[in-house]
Amino acid sequence: MAQVPVQTIHRDPQLFYWILFPITIVMILTGILRHYATVLMSSAPKPLDLRSTREQRSLLHGISLRSNFHTLSPRSFHTRRDTIITAYESGAYLKDPERKGQPPANPMTDPSSMDGMMGMMKNQMAMIIPNTLIMSWINAFFSGYVIMKLPFPLTIKFKSMLQAGVGTKDMDPRWMSSISWYFLCMFGLQSVFNFLLGNDNAASQMAQQMGQMGPQAPQMFGPGADPNKQFLTEAENLAVIEHHSVLDGVEQRLLEGIRV
């Protein structure tokens, strides 16, 4: 088996100073800028009016009763459950009880839900705009340079991705151009931001995208959710609970715990 000779390319050391470092520094600074822009742009949530607060809190009351029922005695649990279920089913906690059976309003026309949409829009913009700008900047200035060699071999499939704009047929796919260094920075700088800005930073777009891709938690109080339906579901959940207390059989456990 013939040994494939290792390709060596003599590169100008100036490539590092004029391509590699500018891209890296710009990426880091953009991340920091994005973090502070997100911090500045995030608006405090608007205070809700009394009736919608009551609607949300009473639903939360039911949920916490359902998850913590084991700390209550049977009698007090049953009293609470009866009260809550009756109120849920009659719609006593609803924001406007007369609109009970109707479908929820269109979220686009509801002015109170526009705020949430605007916040999401702002986040998206803060992610997309710098990315497009940097991409086009790199493409305009640095396309076609081979700057680095990856320390691990890759298959030929990666060639079109790593060597975009180089167009040399026989080159080893380990050589990478400036645009692929940009991608590498995008993925790998998370730890640098962690170190610089603390843990819950908004600098990295990767973490946010991961969060979006993950299983979407059903929005509790988001626009478009029908509170009446949520109440009825919760009432059903409460009704099927078979009550038991943590104190059931506590004497047995205590006696087992004592070693003579």
Add this chain to the structure above:
Amino acid sequence: MPSQQELDLQISPLVQESLVHNSRTLHNLQSLTASLFGVGAGILGLESYSGFFFYLLFSLVTTLLVYALRIAPTSISSSPSAATAAKGGVLSRYFRSPFDFWTAGLTNGLAGFILTWTLFYGLVRA
């Protein structure tokens, strides 16, 4: 009747904030050290598999060091009760399952490792 596991959790509940705090502390440390390993691998000029072995080895060393320096000493000062000691040793005081503790670090810092590895590999052998 509830299952045994549920009952255990209800009798001795867990603190969610502490769980988050512990795993975040570990995550921060690992992503920082992964970049450091990248620097080392780049300086040594490791290629392909040996580089990844280097990363694997040193991540394990990191977790071992955390175990030896941060977790094990606390067990002596606050002698754990017989029940916890029987169940999973000192580790169960701070982490839910030992498996998470030993393996979570491998994926946390891989991207940072590759970044600094490539950078220093390129810088040293220019």
Add this chain to the structure above:
Amino acid sequence: MMLISKSITAFGSLLLAHACYSAREHSTLQSFRAATSAALTSTPAAATSLPIDIAIETVVAILVILVGLVLGTSSLRPIQWREWAGKIEREGEDGFKDNNGEVNRDYMGNPFDFIEGRPNFVDIRKQRREFTEWVKSQGEQQK
């Protein structure tokens, strides 16, 4: 503790920087020598690997930084509710300070505080005594 970890980390970084510089110098020297020897004798110079002392220095530097960083992590917290509450009861806010000496944000206070504040447990005579002393001290100040 903080000072120790910081200084260990700084020392390790110094070692690492020196190793990096040495490796870089070594590789430049190698390529230079290879170029000249190829020009002189036209034999392909074998690509020599890194000298062992630089390799050792790198590994030692990484280990030293690692120890420093691990020592500098904030202390872990017990996840069992009873141990966590017991720790708060014993140490108070001291157990929840991060490295800068500030109390952490998700410290919520002692979970047993409500027991002290229950109306059944209020010592009304003690409070009355304190009140009379306060009134007396106010009166003395006004004189």
